[in-house]
Amino acid sequence: MTKKLDMKEVKVALQRKVAQTYEPVKPAKQLGFIHHNVDCIGCRACEIACKDKNGLPPGPRFRRVMYVEGGQYPDVFAYKVNMSCNHCAEPACLPTCPTGAIWKREADGIVDIDSTLCIGCRRCEAACPYGAPQWNPKEQIVQKCNMCVDEIEAGRKPYCVMACMMRVLDIGPIQGLWDGSHKTTAIGPNDKPVRQVKNFADPELTRPSIAFVPHSKGKV
């Protein structure tokens, strides 16, 4: 491409874009996930519990346990970063949806999707910096984690959390998880939760509701 961008035009375009940005829902309480990156054995029971609960075919993975490794033999390290949907304060997926299938719940800030309204345009998938919306090739629609709202409404926790064999994955009010005031087995006696780990998109983009206990090599 040889054409030089006219920065003035870009500015106008950006302003137009900002003007279109919607006012995100400010929930009464924001729920979020927490994951201990070190103590997680990476077994992916959470992933399979989620697939089973949601009846997913091979392909879409609402929850994804990422394996990170580094160092040089024999001084190596490895840890896991476990994410599904981060139920962001300013979800990037939501405004991209042309049919209004995605919305943020006022009570708990969960970003839910009604896949019956999905036309499969996949814009949300492209917009999300965390890869949360998942394409279902069989149904030709996008689906994603809704933190098992049905379980939460029944006073329980999502299937992934209840599946965790190491008790390193949990949910809670995100502010309490970040400042350590919310009691959870995900945080050990000497652990300090953080909002961001290495290789993780800048939280300022969408303000994701997730906390991690990081590996020493995963801190930013």
Next chain:
Amino acid sequence: MKPIPFAIHDILNPARRSFLKTTAAGAALAGAGGLIELTMQDKEAQAFAYEPHYTDDQLTTVVTSCDHNCGSRHMLVAHKKGDVIVRLSTDDGRYQENGAFGKDTVAEPQLRACLRGRSYRSRLYSPERLLYPMMRVGERGSGKFKRVSWDEALDHVAKKMIELKGKYGPTAILDQAYAGTSYGVLHKSDQIEGLLARFLGLFGCRTNSWSVPSYQGTTFSSRMTFGTIEDGNEDDAFADTKLMIMWGWNPAYTFHGGNTFYYLRLAKQKGCKFVVVDPQYTDSAAAYDAWWIPIRPNTDAAMLAGMAHYIFANNLQDQKFIDKFVQGMDAGTMPDWAKGQESFKDYILGTNDKTPKTPEWAEKICGVPAADIRKLADMYARTKPAALKASWSPGRNAYGEQYNRMAAAVQAMTGNIGILGGCAEGVGKGWHAESVAYPYDENANLWWASIKSDRWAHCVLNYPNVKREEIGCWPRDDELDGKIPNIKGIFWHGSDWFNQLTNINKEIEAIKKLELVVCSDSTITPSGLWADVLLPIATHFERHDVALPWYKGHYYIHRPKVIEPMGESKTDLQVYTELAWRLEALDPSLKGLGKRYNPRAERNYFDNPDAVDEAYLVAWWKKVQDHQGVKMGWEEFKRRGVYKFTFDKPLVAFRDQIEEGVPFETPSGKIEIFSTTLAQVKDWTKTQYGYPIPAIPKWIEPFEWLGDVAKVKDHPFHLITPHPRWRTHSIFHNIPWLRETYQQEVTLNAADAKKLGIVTGDIVEVWNDRGTVVVPAYVTERCMPGVAVLFEGSWMDLDKKGVDRSGNPDFLTKDEPSPAGAFAYNTILANIRKSTLEHRPGWDSVATSRSYIFRRDS
């Protein structure tokens, strides 16, 4: 996902259901800001429907468990609609006595299922599910079958059984049952005393397979050293150790006990230090932040000897413990009848062979720097209490029993046995459960020949020119002693052994010589494809039973019939009972066989087993109440679905021996580092071992290893074949959910791979003189140079040239076991090169692994 093969209509409370659906959809619409007339039709329950989710009150909740060949057992809670299980959850603390949602204490932790357990619906409703009796129509192994009636299948099997027994005698049928179909108290497929063993035994024709693939070296060691395989602590005891040395142990992948991995996390939080001795930096090493000591495969006994040398040389051994409880650790503890023979200390210090087993000596063999050997030995000798967990996998080697015996010696010399926070494992069997509800008597394990399990092909191919020691004939005290069995048929029960034993190419030659191959399973397995008759067995969701863990874990889980048996499947007890009745009808000498095999059953058991199964289980529960002090009644147990035992203090193996002076179950009553039994053998060929085994543990050079300069020239990689996490042996290999989370791949060290020009994702051939397999490569710094890792259990998929495209390492393994019976699964030299051949991850193309997408280099 294919729809389940039958339609279910449930009319339970339809009005309420449609109301709930309306509100759920309405919430979504409110968010979208519109109102649409709702005209949703009620749908049939589908096993894998995405939306809408049924709510609890629309579903029936049934507590059950997982059920496959693994050392653990976890709760599954089936949520069903009509006769379809629509989702599974697991223990959340609600179901036990005094339970509540979220209850999860150290004494009564939740029994949360792993990824394999959570995928069970996929297995239950999988396309590979065997639903009807089938008989082979093509050549054996061609995979061509026709559906037949139960009558036809069972009459054929019964007729052939009688024919084989008449023509070839009582050793003609080889029992290759294993633990794949079921592990319950009533429906049990098992190698030693399962339902098939008693059936063939009562029929009067059975060659037994005595060596257990998983841990024969370890079993041998535990029996020789402690006189029992019950050398395990319950898993909560791990939370009290200060130093945990995980020798080849990866509890992030393989589970013994419901919560071992979790208790280890609690230990870590209390300050326990972890060490992992393994050729790989495993996920356990990562999660427990361990000091990783990479070691050459098959050299563990040498490193342990080096540690023992350091401990003796610095006088760090617990001499008081040795003098009181150990036989043959040193000259002073040798029994009178063996005074002057070589003690363990003599061997370590080199008194007789003039080779002290110093850390430097060990370094040359095992590749671990002498300084690290010293450091670890020092840590282990000075930290109290400390656990050296000597796992099974380094024992699955040539002379693997020497490693386990050596580890036991090091455990004993530091006095870490019988104390909380210590460890004597070994086999690691902990709490003793009431495990048998099925008919059990003196006929449980009758046989007319008993051989090492992975020598059957050798025996069949060379019969009658086979020496008894070559196949490990178990001695008898009658005229059949040492008689080579004339094997003409095989029965598989919950067993995929054809895919799982060593040197598959040799097995393929041997199976062609057989006249009857019967496979009873709930899945069409790779072994099943080589059978003549396939008998569909109902899964544990489709029959009544009680589950228990194998090795650790003190609980029972009730397993009701959650759904009706699918297709025409029957329980294994039904099938063998019916066969017994039919054999009786064909052969007058077998009069009463049906009733003897299943005393509670009548002739109609094949059609309706419910009342009889209930009666067996009620009688079993009575034993539980009488022997284990359980107050809960059978009806309440059934209602709750789980019973968890609690103890005053964690169960520790040999606590009574150490605290109260109860003798060990060995001939001497002591921990036998110098084995009374082994020292007294005169003619090794007349033993089941066939070849000499030293009375004290020693480092013995394996059949093939990285120290063998001549062999390494052409085969520079030592291949190890550990257990994968996304399968249990070969079980679950066909599950797309699991296959997309991990992939069958060969792990290579980054420097090695660079030399070969291989990067992650490249397809490579791994080969040696015994076979060739094709797999993708995973290149990492987490693997020791010179070592390659290929997980066991992928479903063999041969091309026309006999190359396995699935990457099953047992095309490369040697079918020569260690003298003590240990399978040499990890004793393989091989070579690796880039390949243009296609790797086939599964029989179908539903899911291919995307695990590499979720890998990041930091």
